[in-house]
Amino acid sequence: MTGVDVTSWGTDLPGQPTLGQLVGRILKLVPDLPRLRLSSIDAAEIDPDLFKLLETEPRLMPYLHLSLQAGDNMILKRMKRRHSREDALKLVAEVRRVRPDTAFGADLIAGFPTETEDAFANTLKLVEEAGLAFLHVFPYSARPGTPAARMPPVKGPVIKDRARRLREAGQVGLERHLQRQVGRVLSGLVEREGVARAEDFTEIAFDPALGGAAPQGQITAFRVVGHDGSRVIAELAV
Numbered sequence: 001m002t003g004v005d006v007t008s009w010g011t012d013l014p015g016q017p018t019l020g021q022l023v024g025r026i027l028k029l030v031p032d033l034p035r036l037r038l039s040s041i042d043a044a045e046i047d048p049d050l051f052k053l054l055e056t057e058p059r060l061m062p063y064l065h066l067s068l069q070a071g072d073n074m075i076l077k078r079m080k081r082r083h084s085r086e087d088a089l090k091l092v093a094e095v096r097r098v099r100p101d102t103a104f105g106a107d108l109i110a111g112f113p114t115e116t117e118d119a120f121a122n123t124l125k126l127v128e129e130a131g132l133a134f135l136h137v138f139p140y141s142a143r144p145g146t147p148a149a150r151m152p153p154v155k156g157p158v159i160k161d162r163a164r165r166l167r168e169a170g171q172v173g174l175e176r177h178l179q180r181q182v183g184r185v186l187s188g189l190v191e192r193e194g195v196a197r198a199e200d201f202t203e204i205a206f207d208p209a210l211g212g213a214a215p216q217g218q219i220t221a222f223r224v225v226g227h228d229g230s231r232v233i234a235e236l237a238v
Contacts, residue, residue: 020049
């Protein structure tokens with residue numbers, strides 16, 4: 001299920017049903033559905049029903065991509081985000097409490113207007129504190145007519161450098177996550193020849209010569225033997 005912010009689903013419907021209620025209904029009415037994955041979760045709103053499903057429903061995949069944008073409260077306020085730094089860390093901790101194997105990704109913007117080096121440092125630290133494994137990093141670019149475009153800008157070279165540092169932190173987080181998979185047996189959905197996707201969104205690379213035993217669209221068990229810094233290297237677990 002994909003969208004800019006899937007957690008906002010239902011607010012315009014009679015009775016304002018929640019995303020958790022929708023997910024629960026889909027899983028109940030489609031018992032043959034082996035996997036359901038969500039995208040773009042707002043850190044300000046995960047409803048109790050969704051938390052319960054993360055805890056009890058193995059078909060709901062243990063990966064959440066958070067629309068964080070920053071890890072500094074002042075910058076978040078100027079972005080008009082609804083969550084704080086503390087909210088984001090609390091959400092990650094609460095999800096991991098009910099589903100310890102959950103992996104997290106996040107969108108982050110480098111160089112938002114008025115961002116000081118200290119403010120950027122808070123965002124940089126959040127990557128490690130939240131244990132983020134999959135980052136989408138965007139250098140800020142002004143959009144005419146928006147309030148942010150009228151704020152004091154960060155210089156272009158500084159924005160570029162901060163984006164680089166965020167991506168480097170993201171790479172460290174990804175490699176940490178990949179290393180934890182070594183030796184494990186993962187359930188992977190084969191997306192194309194030689195490539196599968198684990199439940200927690202980890203990309204799995206395997207020998208294409210074995211593709212006949214793992215056809216596209218099939219969920220297969222893989223034993224992880226290493227990683228290349230961007231994905232795990234695995235063999236079919238037979």
